Amino acid sequence: MPSPNLGGTVSAHLARSLVSAMTAAGTGRLARLPDLAVEVLGNDLARISTPSLVTVWEHLVLTEPRTLIGPLVLEDAPIGTFGVWDYLITTGPTLRQSLTQAVxxxxxxxxxxxxxxxxxxxxxxFTVRHATGTWGPDVVQAVDLFALSLFLTRARAATGRHIVPSHVTITHRPPPRARQLAELFGTDRIHFDAPYNSIAFREDDVRTPLPKAQPGMDRLLAHHAELVLAASRPVLRWLDRFRTALTAAFQEDTVSLENVAHRLAMSPRTLQRRLAENGTTWRGQVEALRHEHTSELLRTTDLPLRSIAGRVGYSDARALRRAVRRWEGQAPREVRRSADRAPSAP
Known part of the structure; x- marks a missing residue:
């Protein structure tokens, strides 16, 4: 079983694939996300925070607002893209055993x-049902379609045949490009507004021996996957992962305990408990991040105070002035003057 410390993280393989797709789409840079640096993504034992990956998904969804970006990402993801997990599916005795092990x-x-x-x-x-976190609806839909497409593309690679699922169920409403989705899945038997997401394969497809099967290879790869999980470590501490999620919420103007808890795939009560275990509180973290963002905007931009107040969650410039005086012991204009007097870096 994977270490409980891996909850709230994903593999570097998955993050690397999605960041590559985002870069290819030209959606911009990922600022303030240290666990998505090139040197981190190059480490196969690194575990990337889920909030960081959700931010990548948000960028990707913007490039394909009709939410088909999930399955489209896999067009440039051959077997091996997702490391040992890919080979768990392609080298087992049958597709049934391989998919079960991969799940x-x-x-x-x-x-x-x-x-x-x-x-x-x-x-x-043989049906695989899938559910993901409670993030924004566009992101959840993209992740759900990605997951169903992932099992289909890997099933086709494992069997060497263009397997067509017997049916697919999707909890979301039909996207504007439902016809394109039917072409990607190879079937019109897609049921939307369903109670759960699933992809079903015919019994004869999953029980036929796989062409690349080698006796004992599935057990060897499963053991290797368990060793990789045991050796893997989150790049960020839990509190840093929380701050990544909180920063993203600030950028979207969706700062609330419920929203950030959803980003971290936990309940608001669990989030408050985890913060207490780390010697801090929700209010304290929100205040600290407001302070950090306000100081940066005052020192590096000429934005008027009312604009800065809106960006960091204050109702007006007067509330911002009071907060800055509490943090810095001086007025906002004095903070800006001190930044102007600071020597430039050599």
């Missing part, structure tokens, strides 16, 4: 605290 070891690619997967069998179909 059990979903932590090798995704966030074990956010990604919920269930395998169901009724003698005619």
């Amino acid at each position: 059990d070891l979903i932590a090798a690619i995704g966030d074990p605290a956010a990604e919920k997967l269930i395998v169901e069998e009724d003698g005619r179909h």
Whole structure:
């Protein structure tokens, strides 16, 4: 079983793939996200915070507002993109055994605290059900379609055949490009507004021996995946992951305990408890981040106080002035003057 410390994180393989897709789409830079630096993404044992990855998804969704970016990302993700998890599916005795093992070891690619997967069998179909975190609806839809497409593309790679799912269920409403989605899945049997997300394969497709199967290879790869998980470490401490989520909420003007808890795939009560365990509080963290952002804006921009107040969550410039005097012991204009007098870096 994966370490509980891996909850709230994803593999470097997954993060690397999505950052590459974002870069190719030209959606801009990811500021204030230290666990997405090039040297971090190059470390296969690094675990990237889920809030950072959600920020990447948000950028990607902006490039494809009709929410098909999830499956489209996989067009440039051949087998091996997601490390050992990919090979768990392609080298087992049958697709049934391989998919079951991949579901059990979903932590090798995704966030074990956010990604919920269930395998169901009724003698005619083999079904994988999926649910993810409670982020923004566009992001959740993109992640859900990505997950269903991921199982389909890997099933096709494992069997060497253009497998067509017997049916697909999606909890979201039909996107404007539902026809394109049907082409990507290879079937019109897609049911929207369903109670859960799922992709179902026919029994004969999942029980046929895989062409790349090698005796014992599935057990060897599963053991390797468990060793990788045991050796993997989150790049950021939990409190840093929380601050990443809080910063993203500030940037979207959606600062609330509920919103940030959703980004971290936990309840508001659990979030408050975790903050207390780290010797801090929700109010204290919001105040500290407001202070940090306000100081940066005062020292590096010419924005009027009313604009800065809006950006950091204050109702008006008067409330901002009171806060700055409390933090800095001086008025905002004096903070700006001191920044202007500071020597330039050599």
